[in-house]
Amino acid sequence: MPLARPQHDPAPRGYIRRHVPAVRGPRGPARRSRREVQGVRTVPRPTTPSVPGDELAGVWRLVSYHDLDKRGARHTGPLGLAPDGLLFYAPGGQLSVTMMRTGAAQPGDQTFNSYAGTWRRDGDRVVHAIHLAPDPAWVGSEQIRELVLEGDRLQLYGTALVGPPRRRVLEWHRIGWGVATATPGDWSNNHD
Structure with a gap:
């Protein structure tokens, strides 16, 4: 904001x-x-981020994060086998995403990623306009994610920003409807 x-x-x-x-x-x-x-x-400021009452607004917990290659084969994502994270889509259009590796990392492995900015819904896509990021090259960019929303399950599909060309798949589960509704107990490592 x-x-x-x-x-x-x-x-x-x-x-x-x-x-x-x-x-x-x-x-x-x-x-x-x-x-x-x-x-x-x-x-x-980006155009109006979303329509009031959009069903994406809320607090989302990362369930899985993996890559798909050109043949559709599944590969471990950049944050390992069991990453954890939170995605906040505020009804007013602000967003924040924070993700981390939960297992041991090897030298050179990515261990953490986050960015913040605004979001807007565009049919079966969501556009993230990045205002804050660990990589200054991301700031000012718009990251377009295809989305599949089924109740409290959200799948976002995008393209890797670094490394070989791969399709990124992030699966999220809603844990709250408002940005202030998630409690520390919701942040446990139980993704079920």
């Missing part, structure tokens, strides 16, 4: 602040405030 703008802030309505070098906005150069001259710029 963007921070509230002070009354004197000249940023156009619908813009949020980011701590990165200033660039041109979608309608030409934005008026620059003293904070922007010091390295803060405004960037456009």
